[in-house]
Amino acid sequence: MYATTSAWLDRETRSEVTTMSANKLALILVVGLLINLVARTAGDDGHQFVYSGFAGSSFLLDGAASVTGSGLLELTNGTLRLKGHAIYRTPLRLRGRSFSSSFVFGILSAYPDVSANGIALFVAPTTNLSGAMAAQYIGLLNSSNNGNATNHVFAVELDTMQNNEFRDLSDNHVGIDVNSLVSVNSTDAGYYPDDGNGEFRNLTLISHEAMQVWVDYEGGTGRINVTLAPLNLKTGSRPARPLLSVVHDLSAVIPDTAYIGFSSSTGLVSSRHYILGWSFAVGGPAPAIDVARLPKLPRDFQKPRSKAMEVILPIATAALVLLTGTALVLLRRRQLRYSELREDWEVEFGPHRFSYKDLFRATEGFKNKNLLGVGGFGKVYRGALPASKCQIAVKRVSHSSKQGMKEFVAEIVSIGRMQHPNLVQLLGYCRRKGELLLVYEYMSNGSLDKYLHPQPQDGDKQNGATLNWAHRLGIIKGIASGLIYLHEEWEKVVVHRDIKASNVLLDAGMNGRLGDFGLAMLYDHTADPETSHVVGTIGYLAPEIGRTSKATILTDVFAFGIFVLEVICGKKPIMQDSKDDQLMLADWVVGHWSRGSLVEAVDTRLQGEYDDDEACVVLKVGLLCSHPFPEARPAMRQVLQYLNGDMPVPELVPAHLSLQMLAFMQNEGFDSYIMSYPSSVESVNSFTSLVQQR
Ligand SMILES: Nc1ncnc2c1ncn2[C@@H]1O[C@H](COP(=O)(O)OP(=O)(O)O)[C@@H](O)[C@H]1O
Numbered sequence: 001m002y003a004t005t006s007a008w009l010d011r012e013t014r015s016e017v018t019t020m021s022a023n024k025l026a027l028i029l030v031v032g033l034l035i036n037l038v039a040r041t042a043g044d045d046g047h048q049f050v051y052s053g054f055a056g057s058s059f060l061l062d063g064a065a066s067v068t069g070s071g072l073l074e075l076t077n078g079t080l081r082l083k084g085h086a087i088y089r090t091p092l093r094l095r096g097r098s099f100s101s102s103f104v105f106g107i108l109s110a111y112p113d114v115s116a117n118g119i120a121l122f123v124a125p126t127t128n129l130s131g132a133m134a135a136q137y138i139g140l141l142n143s144s145n146n147g148n149a150t151n152h153v154f155a156v157e158l159d160t161m162q163n164n165e166f167r168d169l170s171d172n173h174v175g176i177d178v179n180s181l182v183s184v185n186s187t188d189a190g191y192y193p194d195d196g197n198g199e200f201r202n203l204t205l206i207s208h209e210a211m212q213v214w215v216d217y218e219g220g221t222g223r224i225n226v227t228l229a230p231l232n233l234k235t236g237s238r239p240a241r242p243l244l245s246v247v248h249d250l251s252a253v254i255p256d257t258a259y260i261g262f263s264s265s266t267g268l269v270s271s272r273h274y275i276l277g278w279s280f281a282v283g284g285p286a287p288a289i290d291v292a293r294l295p296k297l298p299r300d301f302q303k304p305r306s307k308a309m310e311v312i313l314p315i316a317t318a319a320l321v322l323l324t325g326t327a328l329v330l331l332r333r334r335q336l337r338y339s340e341l342r343e344d345w346e347v348e349f350g351p352h353r354f355s356y357k358d359l360f361r362a363t364e365g366f367k368n369k370n371l372l373g374v375g376g377f378g379k380v381y382r383g384a385l386p387a388s389k390c391q392i393a394v395k396r397v398s399h400s401s402k403q404g405m406k407e408f409v410a411e412i413v414s415i416g417r418m419q420h421p422n423l424v425q426l427l428g429y430c431r432r433k434g435e436l437l438l439v440y441e442y443m444s445n446g447s448l449d450k451y452l453h454p455q456p457q458d459g460d461k462q463n464g465a466t467l468n469w470a471h472r473l474g475i476i477k478g479i480a481s482g483l484i485y486l487h488e489e490w491e492k493v494v495v496h497r498d499i500k501a502s503n504v505l506l507d508a509g510m511n512g513r514l515g516d517f518g519l520a521m522l523y524d525h526t527a528d529p530e531t532s533h534v535v536g537t538i539g540y541l542a543p544e545i546g547r548t549s550k551a552t553i554l555t556d557v558f559a560f561g562i563f564v565l566e567v568i569c570g571k572k573p574i575m576q577d578s579k580d581d582q583l584m585l586a587d588w589v590v591g592h593w594s595r596g597s598l599v600e601a602v603d604t605r606l607q608g609e610y611d612d613d614e615a616c617v618v619l620k621v622g623l624l625c626s627h628p629f630p631e632a633r634p635a636m637r638q639v640l641q642y643l644n645g646d647m648p649v650p651e652l653v654p655a656h657l658s659l660q661m662l663a664f665m666q667n668e669g670f671d672s673y674i675m676s677y678p679s680s681v682e683s684v685n686s687f688t689s690l691v692q693q694r
């Protein structure tokens with residue numbers, strides 16, 4: 001008899017089978033003998049196994065059940081409404097016998113306080129549980145066979161759902177089931193610890209913590225004991241007092257050959273049910289599970305992907321990546337688009353500093369339709385500040401200067417502080433990489449040269465006739481007083497260097513306003529000092545600039561004189577004579593004067609609508625200012641007095657003003673000043689061509 005028992009000793013269980021010591025074996029044999037003496041049944045006494053982890057095991061697995069790489073027996077994998085079974089392959093003869101089983105389990109749920117549905121250790125007549133249902137049936141039975149005595153199913157359930165149809169007492173209970181999911185007896189999960197006063201302690205089945213269960217059936221008495229305890233790494237952790245203890249004779253329930261295994265199911269809550277270790281014995285206590293060798297439960301519950309998610313997730317991810325990418329690109333572009341240079345020292349200039357974003361918006365992104373014109377320093381755009389709706393003109397000046405930037409900006413700010421009714425107010429600036437933006441008041445009537453020298457595209461509205469004598473005289477006087485401010489009234493002497501009709505802008509009241517003032521100073525900072533640049537415009541350059549390359553207030557007066565002649569005559573500073581040769585406007589006026597026909601130099605488009613005497617005074621002032629000898633030129637304050645009639649214009653001999661006269665004097669060796677004149681100024685033509693080459 002014992003020999004057959006030995007033969008039954010499971011050979012499948014490999015190294016996991018506890019190799020029993022001789023003493024233990026003897027004890028078990030004695031116990032087995034005693035039990036058998038009572039039960040008087042031939043069979044499987046001594047059949048036992050122990051698994052401390054399931055790597056290499058060969059259970060019958062179905063449904064969602066599998067053995068994981070780490071050796072966990074995974075009964076359910078998180079997919080909803082699935083069942084999973086793991087059944088010990090060998091049929092057992094258990095009827096009427098004592099048997100004992102222990103296992104370590106762990107339940108992981110997607111949610112901290114709800115899980116579905118549970119685990120059951122079962123004994124059943126078959127390995128085919130395909131007819132069983134998932135969810136609350138825990139993969140054991142189905143709705144039609146539940147409760148039938150023909151089921152021959154005994155189970156211990158670890159139920160994590162409260163089902164009223166089965167009269168479940170809670171969603172965290174342990175139950176003893178016989179042919180039915182309505183338990184014979186059940187109680188809330190917990191244990192009675194051996195230490196202290198042995199008071200009941202709750203356990204939460206779905207706590208994600210491993211716990212151990214012992215199920216013992218005493219064949220003789222029909223007592224079923226179920227004990228639960230938290231997994232304790234110390235041996236002998238089984239509490240002495242079982243959680244459940246009932247007498248229920250299973251001899252009519254358990255068939256002659258039975259299978260033992262686990263069943264588990266999921267319902268509407270994504271959960272995973274794991275068995276970490278399992279032991280079993282017929283006719284004696286289940287061997288101890290080597291707790292130290294058990295595989296570890298996964299730390300977290302990885303939520304399974306639903307079918308929909310498998311489709312949506314990659315799309316959503318791609319969309320997100322695309323969106324983030326686009327957003328980053330847009331952000332970067334926006335950053336670049338509005339990027340500007342700003343340094344600490346600029347704080348003190350704060351009020352003068354404009355944000356590039358505001359300027360960008362004001363000019364609608366520097367659209368061509370807002371282009372007012374292109375000047376010597378760069379393009380000028382019209383705009384309206386977003387906040388104040390204040391009309392502005394933005395001049396984009398390219399610059400590469402890095403050093404001396406502070407002085408540069410300080411200069412701009414000082415220019416910004418200059419305020420005069422005949423200056424175009426500089427409102428502020430903005431600095432970007434390689435670029436400087438200067439913000440000016442907007443002059444609604446544009447630049448004066450459009451009226452004096454209308455181009456076909458300027459339209460017939462802007463022709464000389466619209467600019468009457470009063471306008472012209474007013475503009476000349478205005479520019480004169482603006483220059484007085486720059487030369488004499490401002491805290492330091494400011495030389496404009498580029499007075500000309502195109503730099504005179506007209507505001508809504510047709511007042512002349514001098515623009516671009518101070519820019520020459522800026523130019524000095526940016527230009528290479530080695531190749532000091534002559535700033536100014538051909539035709540307005542005083543002759544001594546060719547020699548000294550130096551702009552002074554008297555070179556400004558010269559340019560102003562040319563400007564006066566230009567406004568009164570309506571002709572460009574360098575004109576074409578009848579032989580298509582270049583002729584200086586000043587010489588042309590001097591020519592009229594020497595012939596006694598000075599008034600004839602006045603713009604014919606005025607159609608005589610002016611005072612002759614007044615016209616002659618203004619023309620003479622123009623000639624005086626553009627005198628070849630700087631010493632002969634009046635100061636701007638005097639100029640205004642002449643124009644206002646407060647002082648008579650000094651009498652001049654027209655011949656003295658002629659460049660031809662200059663050339664004559666040079667040829668005769670008259671004047672040391674003229675002798676030092678750089679090149680062979682022999683004629684008006686050669687002089688003008690000299691100037692033009694610059
Ligand atoms: N503040 C302003 N208001 C209106 N238009 C302006 C203003 N500043 C410049 N402009 C226009 O832009 C053109 C170019 O200006 P600017 O750079 O000063 O010319 P330049 O360098 O030839 O003197 C001018 O002819 C004028 O029509």
Ligand SMILES: *[C@@H]1O[C@H](CO)[C@@H](O)[C@H](O)[C@H]1NC(C)=O
Pocket residue numbers: 063064065077078079082304305
């Ligand atoms: C779980 O097991 C079922 C049945 O084998 C399978 O269809 C499903 O894809 C598995 N789910 C996961 C998340 O592995």
Ligand SMILES: *[C@@H]1O[C@H](CO)[C@@H](O)[C@H](O)[C@H]1NC(C)=O
Pocket residue numbers: 444445466507508509510
């Ligand atoms: C100058 O501008 C004002 C206002 O913008 C306008 O009323 C006036 O007609 C303009 N003058 C000329 C000559 O265009």
